[in-house]
Amino acid sequence: MLVSAKEMLTKAKAGHYAVAQININNLEWTKAVLTTAQALNAPVILGVSEGAGKYMGGFGTVAAMVRAMLEDLKITIPAALHLDHGSYEGCLACIAAGFSSAMFDGSHYPIAENIAKTKELAALTAEKGLSLEAEVGSIGGEEDGVIGAGEVADPRECKAIADLGVTMLAAGIGNIHGKYPENWAGLRFDVLDAIQQLTGEMPLVLHGGTGIPAAMIQQAISLGVSKINVNTECQLSFAAATRAYIEAGKDLMGKGFDPRKLLGPGYNAIQNTVKEKLELFGSVGKA
Ligand code: 13P
Numbered sequence: 001m002l003v004s005a006k007e008m009l010t011k012a013k014a015g016h017y018a019v020a021q022i023n024i025n026n027l028e029w030t031k032a033v034l035t036t037a038q039a040l041n042a043p044v045i046l047g048v049s050e051g052a053g054k055y056m057g058g059f060g061t062v063a064a065m066v067r068a069m070l071e072d073l074k075i076t077i078p079a080a081l082h083l084d085h086g087s088y089e090g091c092l093a094c095i096a097a098g099f100s101s102a103m104f105d106g107s108h109y110p111i112a113e114n115i116a117k118t119k120e121l122a123a124l125t126a127e128k129g130l131s132l133e134a135e136v137g138s139i140g141g142e143e144d145g146v147i148g149a150g151e152v153a154d155p156r157e158c159k160a161i162a163d164l165g166v167t168m169l170a171a172g173i174g175n176i177h178g179k180y181p182e183n184w185a186g187l188r189f190d191v192l193d194a195i196q197q198l199t200g201e202m203p204l205v206l207h208g209g210t211g212i213p214a215a216m217i218q219q220a221i222s223l224g225v226s227k228i229n230v231n232t233e234c235q236l237s238f239a240a241a242t243r244a245y246i247e248a249g250k251d252l253m254g255k256g257f258d259p260r261k262l263l264g265p266g267y268n269a270i271q272n273t274v275k276e277k278l279e280l281f282g283s284v285g286k287a
Pocket of ligand 1: 023047084085143176177178179206207208209210229230231232233
């Protein structure tokens with residue numbers, strides 16, 4: 001069932017768990033995420049970056065694929081289709097294409113401009129019954145061409161953005177997209193705590209979910225994080241499984257070159273990664 005992310009995140013915040021946003025790249029990815037969430041009775045958010053949307057043919061193609069797959073596979077868990085790190089124009093385009101949720105990443109603008117643009121989009125999405133994620137303090141590293149400096153958010157700016165009527169708020173707290181470096185200093189729980197104190201019931205979003213140790217994930221959830229984004233980890237497990245298949249020469253045996261066989265191990269690897277995340281984030285059985 002395609003829904004906005006609002007209700008699932010309100011429930012997650014109240015129930016002290018987090019909903020997973022898993023980014024998708026193609027049909028196999030989408031199917032692996034949806035079937036796993038359905039099997040575990042967990043709500044889920046399908047994340048689509050602007051780059052991934054383009055790769056799949058456009059937002060219209062993605063929205064049509066997801067809506068049809070939900071129906072054909074009889075997926076009954078709440079699933080949101082969400083633009084990840086959208087530009088202002090990207091938000092308008094994905095809404096027109098039928099997404100149920102969007103993130104406006106205005107973190108690279110001066111705060112006054114971030115507020116002005118977020119406010120407009122908050123009004124638009126509220127009117128259409130869609131959810132909106134805003135961002136304060138850029139997330140470090142690169143997410144599909146969107147490069148963040150890795151700032152730590154100012155809690156007062158977070159409060160100003162939270163008050164605009166957004167559904168969820170992403171704040172930079174030392175998190176990074178992609179793999180964490182050996183010398184990573186860890187998450188700034190003091191800042192997360194200060195943000196939660198000021199923003200109250202607002203569900204907070206933790207980006208860069210790949211490679212954050214379980215204890216840190218649990219502490220972040222206890223401090224108000226209700227949505228955690230994972231992208232790279234599925235890419236890594238997909239690539240490793242595909243590599244093993246080819247290195248074992250299986251594509252050369254019988255009909256092993258058939259894409260439905262060749263992509264099978266990677267598909268199963270994504271399912272396993274998603275299962276691990278849903279269990280770690282505490283959302284199993286919460287659909
Ligand atoms: P990772 O690629 O580090 O898991 O981050 C995903 C993300 O935050 C998407 O917005």
